[in-house]
Amino acid sequence: MICPRCAHDTVDTVTTSPVPGVWDVLQCVRCLYMWRTTEPDRRTRREAYPVEFRMTQADIDAAPEVPVVPPLRVG
């Protein structure tokens, strides 16, 4: 299992369906993308994931801070 959005290979199981075995909610540890395994392929499979929403490590590193962390006020 790789992340559909950033292709990272470490994915956590966040929760599982209250009815056993129906779905899991997974999350990429790198880009934090979260998805349910029963969602359509366009949200769950790397090859079907839309190009415009894909993310890379460089995108994450370059992401601006909103809002910017202000300088610490001393004294």
Next chain:
Amino acid sequence: MPYDDLRSFLDTLDKHGQLLRITEQVLPEPDLAAAANAAGRIGEGAPALYFDNVKGFTDARIAMNVHGSWRNHALALGLPPETSVREQVEEFARRWDAFPVAPERREDAPWRENTQQGADIDLFEVLPLFRLNDGDGGFYLDKAAVVSRDPRDPDHFGKQNVGTYRIEVIGRDRLAFQPVPMHDVAQHLHAAEELGEDLPIAITLGNDPVITIVAGMPMGYDQSEYEMAGALRGAPAPIATAPLTGFDVPWGSEVVIEGVVESRKRQIEGPFGEFTGHYSGGRRMPTIRIDRVSYRTDPVFESLYLGMPWTEVDYLVGPNTCVPLLKQLRAEFPEVQAVNAMYTHGLAVIVSTKKRYGGFAKAVGMRAMTTPHGLGYVTQVIVVDEDVDPFDLPQVMWAMSAKVNPQDDVIIVPNLSVMALAPAANTPGITSKMIIDATTPVAPDNRGHFDTPVRDLPETPEWTDRLRALLAAR
């Protein structure tokens, strides 16, 4: 008459045929969001949607589109469902004058029934979370009333803020959220982060319909949303003390989440399909650590679909954006008759006004841009005469087509502020703004040929009644 919680309002919607219960089993995705999206596409009078048979869940109760039609919005204000938009806005403005109405503190909040704390916290156990739009980075809480206080003045009731912000669930006990710099919570966070302190926060979900309306309303920094809710309800808003933060939260909430915004920390968030009809994302945003969750037994999860307008959010923040702008403009310019700021939370607004003298309408347009809300919105103002109804778009288009001489009546001011989500800005947060003066020039602005307007015949009102009576009698 006023509703103290979401459940009693859902009952009223049900009685008026404005709550549609979907009893067939649906998938959490894409069905829940697609159904709420569709509610905005089936025309006037769309109902709220209620789901309790969602695949994989044993215990899900989900309400969507609760404010998602003019009928539902009217019922939220305790008005007859057929009340017109303009009448709803006018009634809203009338009730505003009762502000402030002190809230009523109650001790027996139903969300005290159940608690999660510390290592036991798991939001997925409390809420049937789901995705809205394809490109969303995860599951969102997008209809919460978020309570925070000014760390420099924590005991000031008015500076305690109640607002709605986008909140992404990034873990069982973790959230990311977006404080837009123009919004009050961003000032609270800024002050806390300057001191290197976490900012305590309470996130309340599933509220009575008026709390949700005031949480999305652009109010003054030191004005209390609870005191405004009291004015709009015509009765004090019931509040209770949140157990961990001690903040004042709605008495009737389905769920109260308490924790802190972690000081000086940012994490990748989004994207999220926004009220602008565009995604925004790829930014590092503040994170929240959840320390306590209180919730009613069998909580109802209220969510809102938003995307290409119109969707529920446009009904929710339509009148509540018009009225503050109307009041702020009228405070200095009593000539202002009405304000329609229902397009994308007031990115475009239409103002009707009498003219004090030549050039006056353009001054009204500039003032709209410099109101507190205007600083982040109001990129386009159309100013029309006092006899043009700004809610009647064909009339507005007539005024634009007949009254505007573009050379003299379209004014563009460069490099003004706008909230960063405005998609047309080149640099996020900076935009040009435009005034279109579609009023009739008055002296000494003697331009054009407007001295012989055709007016409705004096006998027309009588004939209007006659035609209506004849049609009704057929």
